[in-house]
Amino acid sequence: MKALMSLEDYLDGWARTGEAGAVAKTVLSLASAGRLISGLAAQGPLAGSMSAVVGHSNDGDGQKELDRITNIQVIEGLKGAPVACIASEELDGPMATGKDDAPLCVAVDPLDGSSNIDANVTIGTIFSILPRLKDAPGAGEAHFFQPGTKQLAAGYIIYGPQTSMVLTVGEGAHIFTLDPADRKYKLTSANLQVPAETREFAINASNYRHWDAGIRRYIDSCLEGAQGGRAKNFNMRWVGSMVAECHRILMRGGIYLYPGDTREGYAEGRLRLIYEGNPVAFLMDQAGGAATTGQMRILDVEPTSIHQRIPLIFGSAEEVAVAESYQGNGAASAERSPLFARRGLFRS
Numbered sequence: 001m002k003a004l005m006s007l008e009d010y011l012d013g014w015a016r017t018g019e020a021g022a023v024a025k026t027v028l029s030l031a032s033a034g035r036l037i038s039g040l041a042a043q044g045p046l047a048g049s050m051s052a053v054v055g056h057s058n059d060g061d062g063q064k065e066l067d068r069i070t071n072i073q074v075i076e077g078l079k080g081a082p083v084a085c086i087a088s089e090e091l092d093g094p095m096a097t098g099k100d101d102a103p104l105c106v107a108v109d110p111l112d113g114s115s116n117i118d119a120n121v122t123i124g125t126i127f128s129i130l131p132r133l134k135d136a137p138g139a140g141e142a143h144f145f146q147p148g149t150k151q152l153a154a155g156y157i158i159y160g161p162q163t164s165m166v167l168t169v170g171e172g173a174h175i176f177t178l179d180p181a182d183r184k185y186k187l188t189s190a191n192l193q194v195p196a197e198t199r200e201f202a203i204n205a206s207n208y209r210h211w212d213a214g215i216r217r218y219i220d221s222c223l224e225g226a227q228g229g230r231a232k233n234f235n236m237r238w239v240g241s242m243v244a245e246c247h248r249i250l251m252r253g254g255i256y257l258y259p260g261d262t263r264e265g266y267a268e269g270r271l272r273l274i275y276e277g278n279p280v281a282f283l284m285d286q287a288g289g290a291a292t293t294g295q296m297r298i299l300d301v302e303p304t305s306i307h308q309r310i311p312l313i314f315g316s317a318e319e320v321a322v323a324e325s326y327q328g329n330g331a332a333s334a335e336r337s338p339l340f341a342r343r344g345l346f347r348s
């Protein structure tokens with residue numbers, strides 16, 4: 001088999017110096033942390049009680065032992081990188097690294113999908129690399145209040161049957177698979193392209209009764225299949241790990257939705273803008289897909305708090321546009337599929 005390009009060689013060919021060189025170093029630090037986390041995830045119960053609840057995160061979610069350890073691994077991994085501050089889902093606020101003059105800041109969800117640890121289902125580490133603002137204090141939140149368009153690099157490391165880093169430095173989205181033989185990440189898929197059309201959606205349908213009319217109508221249209229206004233049958237998937245959903249969509253298309261709903265604390269959905277929405281949106285953008293709140297492009301949202309949640313819809317560009325067209329315009333969406341007016345498949 002032809003030798004595959006390593007992550008190191010890819011980054012070396014992209015940049016060695018300046019801000020981009022710093023980004024390359026930081027990506028390699030995250031990749032190293034990912035190697036360790038991959039080993040732990042693979043050990044599962046052999047490594048101890050990784051799903052034991054050991055605390056609570058900023059928004060009240062139970063913090064699992066593996067959440068705690070992965071947060072430490074990522075922070076340790078970034079010690080050698082030119083990073084001034086780190087924002088993590090597992091920390092209340094940004095953490096100064098002591099390198100106040102370093103050019104970069106990193107936002108990270110150390111372990112996405114941690115409700116899946118026990119179930120031996122795919123989990124991941126999501127990251128976003130931003131330039132440090134020159135005129136803001138060392139570990140100030142302001143560094144992270146830049147819109148996603150300012151990201152220098154972003155991606156995730158997915159721990160599934162394979163461990164892979166999916167990365168963009170703004171020149172396409174690529175997959176580097178961790179080779180168990182020599183523990184190197186190798187380029188296995190370059191320039192991912194998300195098909196513009198799809199027949200597969202992903203949403204936690206148990207929340208149907210909490211959604212607003214636009215989301216209900218859109219999902220009704222998928223469920224009505226060939227008998228409805230869309231005149232095509234849809235398939236559904238829901239893993240409960242956004243990294244896994246994102247990976248599937250990057251590989252074969254699809255649409256993922258986590259909209260806001262009426263449950264307490266869910267007005268803006270569940271996913272966090274800075275370290276979940278933005279990195280996924282950057283990948284989608286680079287792979288010809290799309291990511292929206294339903295009202296505007298995710299990458300254009302100006303963050304206002306570190307753990308800000310955001311309604312998130314991403315995937316195949318044409319399907320995302322269809323879902324978007326159902327938001328906030330009841331008349332147009334009823335016209336789009338007249339069957340909605342008569343019945344909704346989840347409605348009594």
Ligand code: AHM
Pocket residue numbers: 061109111112113114115204240241242243270271
């Ligand atoms: P987490 O970052 O606390 O793991 O939460 C994010 C996860 C996503 O991975 C997943 O898509 C979603 O939350 C699942 O939410 P729910 O359990 O409400 O379906």
Ligand code: MG
Pocket residue numbers: 089109110111112113114
């Ligand atoms: Mg998480």
